Amino acid sequence: MMDVKEVFDSLARQEGPPSTANVNRAMAAGRALRRRRRAAVAATSAVGVAAAVLVAWPVHPWPERQNSVVAAVPTAPSPTVTITVAPRPVYKGFAELKKKYPPKGKIASVPPLLMWVSDGPRKGELFLCESGPNGGSCSGFPPLTKEFARIQGKLRGKAVWFGIAKDDVHGVTAVTKDGRRLPANLARDVGPGLGLWAIEYLSGTDVLRLVVSDAKGKTLQKIAV
Template identity: 70%
Template sequence: MDGKQVFDALAREEQPPTAVDVNHAIAAGRAMRRRHRAAVAGITAAGTVAAVVAAWTVGPWPGQRDAVAVAVPAAPSATATPRPTYKGFAELKKKYPPKGKIASVPPLVMWLSDGPRKNGLFLCESGPNGSSCSAFPPLAANEFARRQGRLHGKGVWFGISKDVVHGMTAVTKDGKKFPGNLARSVGAGLGVWAVEYPSGADVRKLVFIGAKGEVLQRIPL
């Protein structure tokens, strides 16, 4: 085969086919268009879902203004200052304003107020028997706590303590114990305490303990 024959053979192989199946081409075109439309529909649907999700995510909801997130105030937590309703509380608080905070020490509400003498204080208590205040001198160096009063007709003792006192207990003659309630740092470097026990209990002493459970003071009754 000479060069011309080789060239003619290669040229014929590179030429596009002269016979075309028209029906096959139309069918193939329709299939391609269907696939294109399905792809476009899928992209559109996905875009719509994304838009809805985005709108829900950044759109206004309760607590927002103009689609800008703002903090929704949480429910107010319990405050350290109670709101007692005992008889005479409001009048006593006005006459003897708290020197520090008002403490809830069940079954009483108690606070400290400035007394008429230098460095003197009042211990004010309000409870089921009414409200009253009584003056007391500063605690001595070797004193950690002091009993200030007792509710008549009830098994309740109450008083003051230094802030190093972390707990107190009433102890009966036979050794039974009744834990009391204590509030530290009420005012003037002092705390207040109250202990309630059954009226028939033979309570003989009050025991005050420190941060590590050590006994700081025993007050006989």
Template identity: 70%
Template sequence: MDVKQVFDSLATHEQPPTAVDVHQAMAAGRAMRRRHRAAVAGTMAAVAVAAVLVAGTVHPWARQQDGVAGVVPATPSVTATPRPTYKGFAELRKKYPPKGKVASVPPLLMWVSDAPRKNQLLLCESGPDGGSCGSFPPLTAKEFARRQGELRGVGVWFGVARDDVHGVTAVTKDGRKFPGNLARGVGPGLGLWVVEYPHGADVRSLVFTGAKGGTLQRIAL
């Protein structure tokens, strides 16, 4: 017996003598089943969204950044290494104020200052073993760099260079190379450089290179 026959039977034997639209009743039943399925699907979707939110919220607290609240990440952010402060640095900087900026050129802090003599500058350096300042005349037309001093106890050469210089390397007698550190634009058209070398290394020259890696100058030691 199909559904239509069931409704006909009910209408004849159990219902009061009123008109029953079988097709309308069937449509109503289908609509009710669709609403039920939609409600179940909506509930499951809400549960899935809640699970994603719970999984993404690693920490129960939020932070405010640039006016927008966000979840604190599980992985800690990488922070920049703070610039070291050596003993006597503040006094040396106060006595010889930087003519430009103080550059961190590991393992030294370095800057350029005005010298008592006309047309000369001071190169000041502060490191683990103290600090000092030494005067130097301007670089000549043929010079791209100049060696200003050496810290023998820690194996360090340091000096000045034009801003055309983009790299400095110490080269030993047997061809080993030790790349140095360079800070450009520290003073008026000047950069400052530092090269560290291991104890006992037979360093014979310092090679200064340009933006494309070509050799600009070689200083024999």
């Protein structure tokens, strides 16, 4: 492309020399035109870069902020909780006894025994069943009327007594000759309005009586032994 000066020189040779003022004015106009073109190109480039940034912006929004938020809220490891459930003991002959005398209610773990109430062979008759280290047995018992609790048996060769109690009873305690008090294990609401209890003590312990008490510790009955 020919420069503006070259154009005027060519015209000068063909038509005669133009004035110096016109040549200078034309050169100044050319330089202004070139500056405007460079400015337009630079503006177009800036708009393109800005558009590219705006297009790319939503793809990765605030990466530093996302990282800082994650880092500011650490997740603590969950504590491990172990729950241990003591298995109910199963004694020899328990399954056969349970099958022969099905529980009327629930089977109660009353250490050192498993105990439950079962229907007897006659209508309205109840049996008390116990299964322990020396085997098990079931025997009928009359209903509690004026009594709050009763001794139903003693394990052979063991210092263990067991019996029944009304639901009003919350404690059965053996009182020894030297004044010690040995609480029995008591399970309430085992049968129809009945609780079951068992107490184990060292062989040779001189027990004078059993004291039966309510929820407030008030004595309901004393049983001499």
